[in-house]
Amino acid sequence: MTDYQSRTERRRAEKTTKGKNTKRPIFKRLTGIALIVLFVTILAGTATTAAYILDAPPLDPDELVFAEGATVYDMNNQEVGKLQGTENRTYRDIEEMPEHLKNAFIAVEDTRFYDHGGIDLYRIGGAITANITDGFGAEGASTITQQLVKQAFLSTDQTLKRKVQEQWLSLQMERQYSKDEILEMYLNISYFDSGAWGVGEASIRYFNKEDLSELTIADAAVLAAIPRRPSYYNPDSNPEAAEERRNLILSMLEDEALITSDEAEEARSIDIEDQLDFTPANNDFAYQSFVDHVMEEVESIDGFETIDLYAAGFDIYTTLEPDAQQYAETVIQSDEYIHQYPDDDLFQVGFTLLDTQTGAIRAIVGNRQESEAERGWNHATAASGQPGSTVKPLLDYGPAIDHLQWSTGEQIVDAPHEYSDGTTITNYSGNYSGSVSMREALVRSLNIPAVKAMQEVGLENAQSFAESLGLTFENNIEESYALGGFSDGVSSLDMAGAYAAFGNDGIYNEPHSVRKIVFRDGQEIDLNPESERAMNDYTAYMMSDMLKGVVNDPAGTGRRANVDDLPLAGKTGTSNFSQEERDRYGVPDGGVPDIWFNGYTTRYTAAVWTGYGDGRGSGYLAEGEEQQIARDIFRHMMAHVHSGDETEDFSRPDSICGDSELFVCGTEPTVPQQDDSSERDSEQPEEENDVDDPLEEDTEEETPDEPIEEAPDDESVDEPIEEESTDDSTEEEETEEESIDDSAEEEETEEEPADEETDEPTEEAPEDEEPEGPPEEQPEEEPNDSDENTEDNGDDDADGEDAESDENDEDEDEDTED
Template sequence: MTEQYRSRTERRKMKKNPKKTKRKKGMVKRIFTALLLIFLIFFIAGTVTVFAMLRGTPELNPELLKDPVSSNIYDKDDEEIATVSGEENREFASIQDTPELVQNATLAIEDVRFREHFGLDIRRIGGAVLANFREGFGSEGASTITQQVIKRSFLTPEKTLKRKVQEAYLAVKLEQNYSKDQILEMYLNKIYYGKGAYGIKTAAETYFQKELDELTLSEAALLAGLPQRPNYYDPTKNPEAAEKRRNTVIAAMVKYGFINEAQAEEAKEIKVADMLNPKEKEPRKYEAFIDQVIREIEEVEGLSERDIYESGLKIYTTLDVSAQENTEKTLKDDAMFPDDKFQAGVVLVDTETGEVRAIGGGRNKKKGNFNYAIQSKRQPGSAIKPILDYGPAIEHLKWSTGKIIKDEKLVINGHEIRNWDRSHRGQVSMRKALEQSYNVPAVNTFLEVGADKAKEFAANLGIEPKEELEPAYAIGGFKHGISPLQLAGAYAAFGNEGIYHKPHTVRKIVFPDGREIDNTPEPVAAMSDYTAYMITDMLKDVVRKGTGTRARVPNLPMAGKTGTTNPPPNITHGTTDGWFAGYTTRYAAAVWTGYDKTTQEQYVKEGSTIAQRIFKDVMSHASEGIDTPDFKKPDSVIEVALEAGTEKKPSPFTPKDKIVYELFVRGTGPSGISQTYNKLGAPTGLSASYNEESNSITLSWNHAKEGNVSFAISMSVDGGEATSLPSTGGLSISVPNVQAGSTYQFQVVAIDESTNQKSDPASASIKIPDPTDEEETPPENTEPEPPTNEEEQPSPPHNDNQEQENGNNNNNGENGEKTDQEKKKPGDQTNEENENTETNTKPEQPPTPPRKEEEE
């Protein structure tokens, strides 16, 4: 009853509100209709969009399904230098001749549902859509083997929605016109496996020198993993990465039931390096340079190495053919190297643009060989000092080139930092420390700058250590090292007013449809112009008179730095690496030399000497016939005279040879005037006396000596050329065997032995009596006298006409004039037997510091 009652009650309520029920039904209907309209609109819009995208889709051309389109490479002057095509290294293998093991390895890693889908893998597309929604379009692909055949044959490699739609459309058409075996055969013969090898058959011969039916599981898995990134997974260059990729393929084969766990474990135990038996190939022209071109193509979004061989690209590079050929010629000159195993890597770049002009990848470089200019990551030694030490000090602390740095015993974490000559100087200027490549001042500079600032400065120059920097990095003790390519780019920024351009070999890429990609990197203001110039000015001294003199090219304004690294602990002689990096306003270059492995028999015996010689040859050739201006000092830099060994201005008494000129950031400068040198007093009371008995002159003087003072004496006779007498630490000397009738002039100068400072001279002169010049005295009585038996005695000589030259104390020696001594009467005893002269001179005016000589 209750239920019936309630039911009747509800029915009554419904009867009372019929309009409300109708309104609800109407609203639902309208919402459904609106959603349907929205869906239809989106569907129509999507359909129209898809058809618009399909407009211009190429036809399925059977010829294009077989052969790739060659690419052309051009030099800096847009002259064609090479044509590259996979056709030059391709052998066809039918699907019947391709073992099931090889097919399964490829399907497991590339498209496991290949034999089930219709050209598109819907499940895979769903996963890719989610990934692209989370991380952005292009973050993950969903391409099937069928789609990859289409992409390699007909379409450009760009990652756009339009290209993806066209790819999907053509993939479905391809599935409708060809069998699964035919499509897989196309893929296995078209795909690129690295080292110029197209197709699985060619790849087997390239890496193992085997036929397809001879391949093991481990070898088949290795080949199947290469197409994703052929250059990166190249087992001859990156065996660790290749082995990791091979194991990924093996794991996929287990997952999808192609092999069991036991087979997988057995295959994984084999080292990739032990599997390889690479086939020797003839080198192509400019091989080392094209190596880097390939790497840069791979870095362009949407492109890979295989696009060079099969996409019909026009690749415009920065290559200078003349510089490249000269670099290769230099590295082939056996007379320059100690033995055949000694290696070298060279990179030459344009200082202003970062465009790579030449690459020397090694001696006797062959196709696919290790490229020492690009791949080699070696410790840079002292070549890093401008980048991690002195550059940051100028940039962040505004140090001058005359900054005084401690050069004393330095121990860090129990390890002593040593200079190359195993000595210390107490303190040394930054210029001298860099010029002579002292380690202790460099580490002290790094510690004062701070590791974070140093790392930031280096990163702006393209050198980015991932780990935290330790003091050992200040002198090149890197954990992973850097390449000549990186170092050349970093040094170029010093010669380009602090503007860094990433070194690059590719200017632009032109696709068959006319689309272009500009590959020129954006410039980076890596440092202030004052930092670049001040480092350059110091590095010029390295080449002019420091450790880098062997790299110097006559009449070419250039700067540079050497670098060497210590051998392993068990080797007590030689070095491991020899570097030289340098630059002009036109070009910059970096050279590495050394062995693959340093041993007791194989080590660098000449430090950086060979690297300097290579640099000189490469730089002189590149600069021949080109105007190379000197580095221009910016307005932010001033030149100031300093007293050597101090950060102060010279005093008026600083010797000329103790005055140096250093660079300061404008707005900074030396504080105060040096008090090292005070005026050194001249000798006083200088007198010269003649001793008739010994026929000698005694020269004596007084001096208030303080410290280690000696006296330099010069003498001239009768106005002739002055000669030096032995110096003395006493206050008198004796001059023997003098000539009668001659006038002797003397000058005595006090010298401070500790500072080499000299006083004003004191002067004196004396005339030696000559008996032949004496005159007879006339008789007083003119009357005749009676003759006597006694002989007539000569009268004493008169002194009225005898002159002595004395300095006039009143003129202080300003004009060097002397006055005559007053005539003496016959009875005078003063100075009658010992004639002497004393001259005091006025102190000379402080010397004017010499101007700094212009360097060549």
């Protein structure tokens, strides 16, 4: 027994001993808890795995032979059809397949196919390592057997349950079927895009070879490339990617000594486009353009990139409105309603109809010749042409209202102007209107006020506003974008989505064609997108109020698209050829490449593009009735879908004040509007109308790389401006100054109208709001129709801007303006 010298020493020793004695029991307890947790986890995992296995579907041989394609339903949950067709399926026995065809698939999909029992543990380890070192998804571990099971029996969702069932069924399949039987079923169930199901149909589709023994080593490598990503590696639509993948597979075959180096080199030397003999599928699926987009939308979902929709077996619930789709196809693909279609197979139409409130796509027509459109180029959803003046609400005036709180009566001086780089800008007619309101500038589609609006709001703000409406740009925008100078073009789907936000109080909904997907096991994915506020409610309403004038105002460029008694807003758009392009392609004056009309109500939004889809030199829309087709399609469609039901007008928010002109509440002027604009008017130099230089026709070639609406700007650098002798006007002003008394306010009041009248007296003739233009100029509008047709439409553009264009014969050479 230890002899302690004091009570304190004893207590300290007892405390130390007590601590030592308790450490081991705590460690034991923690170890015991960990073992219990591990045991429970294993037990729970085992129970869950067992439950998943018991719930797995049976191995039905019928499913292995012909897997069922996805079923498509419309907005009313009525079946539209299945994404499959026995005419596109040809089952082939393994004996018909040459060795190099089988080897190509094994080399790229499952090199140890003949060595594993359905699950390749060695490959799983390699995939884990690759995903750690090269990033998730760098390498997959599914064997051919697993891919067969997944396509034939299971949903495509990435869940633990599906993965457990896939592995279990793969093990069972290896026990019930031989390797050759499994490979045969796999090669017959795989999807090869372009409606081809199985290698037999793919051989016919891409090489026009019904006998599989005729397939070369290069052919086999092309086919083996497709199932991994069918639409991406489609050799007909994406030959570069397919050729790169083909050559990779040839190298794999060479590395495995399945072909010789000479055979590999010979196959690699073949240009893939020379290798193909493509035969389009004879697919009579109803509403093909719409279904094509549905398939593209589904394939863009994460985890669905490699799904074979012709063997998926799930249900796709879409937003399709069958009556609207059928009517759109009739209007666009026949001459029943529109009789001025060009007699030219290259002429195309891209049409999109949306639900304004939700962004749900109700109808799509992507080609005039629908029988040739199966999984082909869809002019409704693919960028087709430059948008022309349809971008002015999106890049110019919309941002100005949203960021600067401009009123609809904001005064902008329409006078000679330049881009920041010094390039001259003019209006279509080469004439100017002096101080105009934003409303008038948009209704008459004047160019200079639009560019000034973008310059004042700033490129960054303009681009941000348009991007919030779903538009995308490869690079930062430039000032030429203010008039539609897009280098890559836009689609009618994008434009419909953007315009719909104006009719939906500024709320943007991404256009979508799929509501949900329901799998075989009852699981479903909700695919309705989230709504986002893209602009203030006052911006949306003020824009809609102004765009009503485009179709209702006598000076509006879109009157032909109007539907009686329907609260409708919209905007025209026209691109054009540069003079260099006219000379190169033989395009006459007045011919244009693209005509647009985008418009909306509170219920529906529609965007229509008309033009030539095979490049700028493939054709042109002649002035006159051909340039009215977009408006006519829009009018027919909107009248049809709104028939029988009353459509509410756009709802005015409390954030707006004003009557004839609208203001954001709190920004109303405290003095009369004309006083607000007097400073702006003074910016316009009187000598602008004294220019008396002769027209130089060849100045257009200064900017040949901008085939957009502002192309006439180049011509009009030296173009004579509408002349009213400023000497006379000076005399007028002097007379007025002598006749008035010394009051400064009266003197200012007298001088202002004189300035405006001096600038553009005849140009304002058709405008009700500027009666000072001489009425005797108005009869000149009628013979000016041909010139105005090159702008945006025929009689629809008989506005103040263009009323003078016939006074200068040189205007006949001007490019299209809108």
